[in-house]
Amino acid sequence: MNQAVKDLQQQPPSHILRSGAARRWVLSAGLTTALVALPVFAVLYLALFPEDNIWPHLINTTLPLYLSNTFQLMLGVSLLTLVIGVSTAWVVTMCQFPGRRFFEWALLLPFAVPAYVIAYVYTDLLDYPGLVQSWMRDAFGWENASNYWFPNIRSLGGAVLMMGLVLYPYIYLLARAAFMEQSPSLFAVSRSLGRSALGTFFRVVLPIARPAIAVGLSLVLMETLNDFGTVDFFAVNTLTAGLFDTWMNLGNLGGAAQIATVMLAFVLILVTLERYSRRRQQQFAARDLREPLQRFRLSRGRQGLCLLVCALPLLLGFLVPALVLGYYATEYFAESWTDDFVENSLNSLTLSSLAAVSTLIIGLLLAYSRRLHDTPGMRLLMRLSSLGYAMPGAVLAVGVIVPLAAFDNWFDLRMQSWFDWNSGLLLSGTAFAIVFAYTVRFLAVSAGSLESALQKITPSMDMASRSLGMPAGRTLLRVHLPMLRGTLITAALVVFVDCMKELPATLILRPFNFETLATYVYQYASDEMLRQSGLPALVIVLAGIVPVILMSRSIGQSREFQ
Template identity: 75%
Template sequence: MTEAVASSEQGLNPPLLAKRTSNRWLISAAVTTAIVALPVLSVIFLAFFPDENIWPHLLDTTLPRYLSTTIKLMLGVAGITLLIGLATAWAVTMCEFPGRRFFEWAMLLPFAVPAYVIAYVYTSLLDYAGPVQIALREWFGWENARDYWFPEIRTLEGATLMIGLVLYPYVYLLARAAFLEQSPSLFAVSRSLGHSAISTFFRVVLPIARPAIAVGLSLVLMETLNDFGTVDFFAVQTLTAGLFDTWMNLGNLGGAAQIATTMLIFVVILVTLERYSRRRQQQFAARDNREPIRRFTLSKPRQYVCVAVCAIPVILGFVIPAVTLGQYAWEYFDESWNPAFVRNTLNSLLLSSAAALTTLIIGVTLAYSRRLHNTRGMQIMMRLSSLGYAMPGAVLAVGVIIPLAGFDNWLDSMMRSAFGISTGLLLSGSAFALIFAYTVRFLAVSAGSVESGLQKITPSMDMASRSLGHSPGNTLVRVHLPMLRGSLMTAALVVFVDCMKELPATLILRPFNFDTLATYVYQFASDEKLAQSALPALVIVLAGIVPIILMSRSIAGTRSIA
């Protein structure tokens, strides 16, 4: 018994516990993983075995342009997010300047604004008929566009800036967390050798934080690949736009699957590069990484520079869009507050809540199964279940519609031949398809949060519960879930907000005459009715602020400040 207890303290899969644990948890995890991985396998299968192979046509015509534009967009967004994210993370973490405490959390506010919303806002402000150009013509006496030059917002460069302004928080968030974890002694040694704050950043801090920065950048690039609303509104022909065009306009699902497979290759390359960049790096927490940070004292001009560096992204990425949306929502409130808005808001709330609950249940199942059976096979299943988070929404929609439509067609054919009745599109034509897609896409968020929380609970608590006669299920309900309440709430909230903002998958999979706030905003913007889209867009933005505050508090609480 002593050896068994000792074994339980050393690992999460001791022999005694494994023998007494039911295999139902492992079977449940295996079935769940197979279902979650089904969309990926469906896309790959249809890409290689399409009903009509248009791959040669795509290669000769549109695919090179889609690839070129996508690469340019991703490189541009990467440059913007790295520049803003690293500069602001270093400033608020290591430099003392007025407003630093405010900017610690305010830098995350653009995270709440979907890229397509900020694109709509700046288009309404900067177009020829927008208030900015109207004011310029009035001030300088210009009569038409031939009298002056003004940058065109609906371009690849405009899309790059819009997406970069709302995605830099990925880099900022992980870079700041990495900076907070570093040892103060490294800074002290660097300064004692005569290095300035900037020199210390490039020579010491940045190399150590590179793994975290690489993760943040890979997330930025995957979100850029996922974007549809911005590139569609700006007429930028990326792979995502090409997928929609091939499927919706040409009606060729096989061709869409082939483009989706190309996008999956991009995702694999990004993940591989991220892991390759830190293949030889192994870092351990320093003993003094909990000591208070002593910030650099800056001169007045440099303090003003820090304020400007932090203020400009917040103003451009959040303040201007939020104020503009608020003004439009106020002016057009009577027109915007209508039964369609209320109905679509309820649709978004119900779908997002259902997806959040489903991902929590499945996430708990997977994470707890790994705790009970911490084998190599279980680790592989956890990774497979997280594939959806790396899949662009449009790709995921293709992968979801293939098996669901196949099942609907099989069931309808069987019911027609047996009973002479048609069952219709039970799964692919209902909200089930959306909830399934949301669950697959955001399962990694809940599973990762639950797994992280379970790792903090000592295995001896499992043994104590089992010694009292409780089954694994009772142990989970009575012991683990109460202790995981905070992690579960955070995961559910993040998934809820992500589902509220999701556009590409929702556009493809929504039932007929069914809209969410995201598709509602997209429809108004597509019809150039930007002011009428302000109220639903503002609701999406406000919903995203709560998890931002929680994330900022959790990061700030990891380190004290001298």
């Protein structure tokens, strides 16, 4: 009898909902997914059937340079983030040293700093008229740059450094979680066989954590491919910069779509390589998370080395930018606090809030539809709905503008022929396009979180609700939503912060005379007024700190240590 009850509890709730209600949920999920995936198919269509095919011209002129710079940028950022992310994750997880508890969460703070913001800060510090070189000339009596050598921050190497300092938390976060989940018996067996702590790390720990690190690295590379503000400011011609140039300067949307297709190919290769790298890697090690991990006791010299390993990326990736921005915001507060700043802040808050709400609603629809009807087709819809997260913002902007502009043109022709009325741009020239792009790009964040949270709720809750006569919709509102409150808040915060920082899609899709904080900072930087951008840039950074702390706390509470 007990076994029968257990079997019944393990069944998915779809077995109690085979009526038209299930079909309505699945149909709604299908239509929503088609709408969300529309930008991807729009890019592919426009690339295959452009009005003016400049693909041969791109191949013979600028495309090789775009590809070469993009590959070098991704390679450099991947190496830098791997070194910083893995080393800091191992040190704070397995080594005992002063300040370890502080660095556990503080190492995630660079997550809150957009790459283009840190690029603007260090350019103002390290460029020829900046604080560092000005001090060097005064201190050593040098008259101009011909008297000394100083690395050029506005270069490919500078872009690698800027992105690496703010993107390593992707790898740190996942690597630390993977290290915390490993069984202490693995360390004990390795040490009993004569392996040192360092040998145990490279021969045992690192291979087991490789899948998690590979996922983090793929996210880093996607963000690198998405960046526009940094490469544009540093004059590094990557695929993203080439897309903007082809569209905005040459006025060729078809050529921009063709470059966007190349970027999608990069993303597809990244995802394929990540999955291929762990195709045969299956781990069934017994892991008892109740057994505490024992951290290594280190000598004073090694404790100092651990402090240096953790303090350097935190100092360069967050503390220096935050202090500089704070100084600029204070020094130029009267000039920065203007009606434009207030209006742009409200624009960012409004767009980010609308996108957070829309991603939660659509994500909840998709996740709950799969819970009610967990079939291969429904799982395919979930994957299609996540395509936007893998699309760089510039590519997504191309995919959004094409169908929305086509609808606006079609609707305008109908209104003129029927009522002799010019409707203008209803969708493509309004803030709706930005919210739609945000929703498509960050839907995977909310949908994935809600799907994972729903899987932890026992199906017996659904069956009990249905037995009391509640339909599926009311069950969701009365039973599941109260249990998902924490997940909903966390997902909304993460999406909100991502939208506050998003630059490429916003630059392309924003209406005339409409700015957000991100584009406001970009405009100041483009006009070489970096110090006046301190206040809006600081607001963007501060908005990202709360989700960072929440993520750190969720990981730190998952395992006990000695």
